[in-house]
Amino acid sequence: MERYRIRPGREVDLRTFDPNDTGAFDGDKDDGKDALKALNERLEDLQERLWAEQKHRLLVVLQAMDAGGKDGTIRHVFEGVNPQGVRVANFKVPTRKELAHDYLWRVHREVPGDGEIVIFNRSHYEDVLVVRVDRLVPPEVWGRRYRHINDFERMLADEGTTLLKFYLHIDREEQKERFQDRLDEKPWKFSMGDLGKREQWPQYMEAYEDVLRETSTGWAPWYVVPANRKWYRNLVVGTVLVETLEALDMRYPAPADDLDGVVIP
Numbered sequence: 001m002e003r004y005r006i007r008p009g010r011e012v013d014l015r016t017f018d019p020n021d022t023g024a025f026d027g028d029k030d031d032g033k034d035a036l037k038a039l040n041e042r043l044e045d046l047q048e049r050l051w052a053e054q055k056h057r058l059l060v061v062l063q064a065m066d067a068g069g070k071d072g073t074i075r076h077v078f079e080g081v082n083p084q085g086v087r088v089a090n091f092k093v094p095t096r097k098e099l100a101h102d103y104l105w106r107v108h109r110e111v112p113g114d115g116e117i118v119i120f121n122r123s124h125y126e127d128v129l130v131v132r133v134d135r136l137v138p139p140e141v142w143g144r145r146y147r148h149i150n151d152f153e154r155m156l157a158d159e160g161t162t163l164l165k166f167y168l169h170i171d172r173e174e175q176k177e178r179f180q181d182r183l184d185e186k187p188w189k190f191s192m193g194d195l196g197k198r199e200q201w202p203q204y205m206e207a208y209e210d211v212l213r214e215t216s217t218g219w220a221p222w223y224v225v226p227a228n229r230k231w232y233r234n235l236v237v238g239t240v241l242v243e244t245l246e247a248l249d250m251r252y253p254a255p256a257d258d259l260d261g262v263v264i265p
């Protein structure tokens with residue numbers, strides 16, 4: 001999975017990342033789906049350990065263009081995991097109250113506590129993406145946010161949070177197909193606003209490239225996930241999660257009492 005991780009400070013040209021890539025699976029969807037099932041089971045066990053140990057915290061950031069597959073990734077990668085152990089935080093257009101605070105205020109409240117996994121479906125990165133592309137604040141304001149974000153994430157990491165960030169990379173053609181499917185099959189999920197953002201595709205790609213270059217750090221790395229093939233996208237995200245959690249070497253705690261010879265009456 002290393003090849004999808006962005007090394008700190010690296011110039012990123014998203015045109016050089018193939019959204020159709022299926023890695024070693026070479027397009028074999030059935031094998032990919034079997035592999036995901038195995039990952040689901042490992043993740044289920046790892047989440048249980050994480051909760052039992054009450055020592056680590058995991059924050060997963062998901063960003064993508066519209067129809068990039070954030071919802072599907074959450075649904076499939078976490079299939080089988082105890083819903084009580086995982087929480088999803090959505091970040092929509094900020095409310096009046098949220099706008100009356102700094103942009104990290106609403107974000108910090110949602111970060112995981114001990115033993116928790118929290119998935120950010122959109123995140124503080126919207127504050128250097130849509131906010132930049134739609135010119136909601138001047139460049140000098142969003143321009144200094146990369147530094148804030150790196151410092152904020154460093155603080156979280158120093159205090160015991162493991163951070164993983166995924167950009168689900170689809171191309172404009174794939175978005176067109178997914179929008180068309182939505183229009184035909186799930187019109188309630190379709191909004192005219194999505195078409196506006198589609199028009200701004202090049203500006204978004206530029207904004208994402210800057211995010212990836214400026215904020216992929218040793219303590220909070222970005223992964224660019226090939227996401228035209230949904231099954232491969234799930235596999236990449238699932239593998240990175242499982243490998244990262246396994247590296248934490250989590251153990252079930254010893255029982256509080258001496259249980260030798262205990263008989264349940």
Ligand code: ADP
Pocket residue numbers: 066091092093094121122126127130131
């Ligand atoms: P989703 O597309 O994630 O399923 P919505 O369709 O409700 O959910 O979209 C949420 C919208 O909120 C997106 O258009 C996103 O760009 C916008 N948004 C999120 N954070 C901010 C922000 N900080 N400032 C402005 N808009 C934001």
